[in-house]
Amino acid sequence: MCGAVAGGPSIEGIDMTKEAVIQGIVTRGGEPVSGAYVRLLxxxxxxxxxxxxxxxxxxxxxxxxGSWTLRALAPGGQADRQVVAEQGAVADxxxxxxA
Amino acid sequence: MSRTDALVDADWVETHLDDPKVVLVEVDEDTAAYEKNHIRGAVRIDWKTDLQDQVRRDFVNKEQFEALLSSKGIANDDTVIIYGGNNNWFASYAYWYFKLYGHGDVRLLDGGRKKWELDSRELVSEVPQRAVTQYKASGPDTAIRAFRDDVVSAIGVQNLVDVRSPDEYAGRLLAPAHLPQEQSQRPGHVPTAANIPWSQAANDDGTFKSDDELKALYEGKGVDLSKDTIAYCRIGERSAHTWFVLHELLGVSNVKNYDGSWTEYGSLVGVPVQLGDNPGTPLGGAA
Incomplete structure (x- = not known):
């Protein structure tokens, strides 16, 4: 297994103290955008x-x-957002x- | 090989949607993707259940590949266009299988599913019915597949290209960041391997960069394209993408994909491993 599922991996059964989680939502005009692509740089x-x-x-x-950049791509628009991840924490x- | 023999763009696919000798194949690991929707007329090949042996760790043999393609309604003289999610990683992997088993005309859709979606092109949910064929495979052509002993022998001798992300290469991550990090392998890379992430060969929309950009990329990282090359990643699908770039787009002659990749190499007893951001020496070691 190496591919990505929509929404990213499930946290079910995962020891979250060992993970540095970055998660969140992509929006346009305040509404969630499904089927966008989020790249972690x-x-x-x-x-x-x-x-x-x-x-x-x-x-x-x-x-x-560490420090990361999130880049969201959707039809007709994109956006970047900086984020810092910490071990055992969730950055939302x-x-x-x-656009 | 050249770009036009190996790659088609989305416009080409749209003009051939009703061509009976062109078969679109979507290859994903996320089975929900095809079920939700796909390009009209596309059949599905599942990376895990269709292309892997279900008992031992290996890919399907010649007879299993023949049975798979026959059941999907793919004939030997069909033009097969493969595409998928994850920037065509698994599509590249499937393309490599089709070459390994001697299919005549197989190409990738540039940009795969992502580019198609970002262009807002048509996707449908109807599953096509194709008549069963009697597919005959040849090979396998192991000239394009590397095994673990080939990799160990290549340390310090051939080009080794590690196409994982820099953090995986250095040993700071054990898997791509969309997966949990708890894994059994040792972290690090094969000593002397150059780190040229697969993503540097592609644009943000998943399409491949131009031949000139690609050549400059590998040569700029010290890869002597006149030497033999082995590409690897974690499980061999991202390195299939780089194998495709080197062997199919740039026409470099001796390039192998090591499908055992880090999940095998990082579990081997007694082989050298290098940590850190530099290729290191053949003996390996900490950064």
């Missing part, structure tokens, strides 16, 4: 992972502690697409 801007958003616009990554962010 590391501190140097290098691609690390990508998931399509769920039916309710949500996404999740298991990252490593909204990425608002402006």
């Amino acid at each position: 590391d501190g140097t801007g290098e691609f690390t992972a990508e998931v399509p958003t769920s039916a309710t616009g949500q996404f999740r990554f298991f990252a490593a502690p 962010v909204e990425v608002a697409i402006t």
Whole structure:
């Protein structure tokens, strides 16, 4: 298993104290965007992972502690958002697409 | 090989949607994707259940591949267009199988499912019915597949290209960040391997970069394209993407995909492992 499911991985059965979770929602005009793509870029801007958003616009990554950039792509628009991940914590962010 | 033999764009697919000799194949790991919708007329191949042996860790043999393609209604003389999610990772992996088993005309849809969706092109939920065929495979052509002993022998000798993300290469992550990190393998990379993430070969929308950009990418990272090359990742699908770039788009002759990849290599007893951001020496070690 290496592929991404919509919304990102489930936290069921996962020891969350070992994970640095980044999760959230992609919105446009305040409404969730399903079927958008969220890319996780590391501190140097290098691609690390990508998931399509769920039916309710949500996404999740298991990252490593540090600074990351989220880039959301949707038909006709995109947006970047900076985020910091910490071990054993969940960073919850909204990425608002402006176009 | 060249780009036009190996790759088609979305416009080409739209003009061939009703061509009976063109078969679209969606390859995903996320089975829900195809069930939700897919390009009209596309059949599904499941990366895990259709392309992997269900008992031992290996891919399907020639007879299993023949049975699979026959049941999907794919004939030897069909033009097969493969696409999928995850920036065509699993589509590239399936493309590599089709080549391994000698299919004549197989190509990838540039950008895969993501580009198609971002373009807001038509997707349908109806599953097509194709008549069963009598598919005959050849091979397997192991000239494009590397095994663990090939990788160990290549340390410090051939090009080794680790296409995982920098954090996986260095040993800071054990899996892509959309997966849980608890894994059994040792972290790190094969000593002397260059880290050229698959993603550097693709644009944000999943399409491949131009031949000139791709050539500059690998040569800029010190890959001597006149030497033999082995690409690997974690389970061999992202490295199939890089194998496709080197072997199919750039026409580099001796390129193998190591499908055992890090989940095998990182579990081997006694092989050298290198930690950190640099390729390291053949003996491996901490950064």
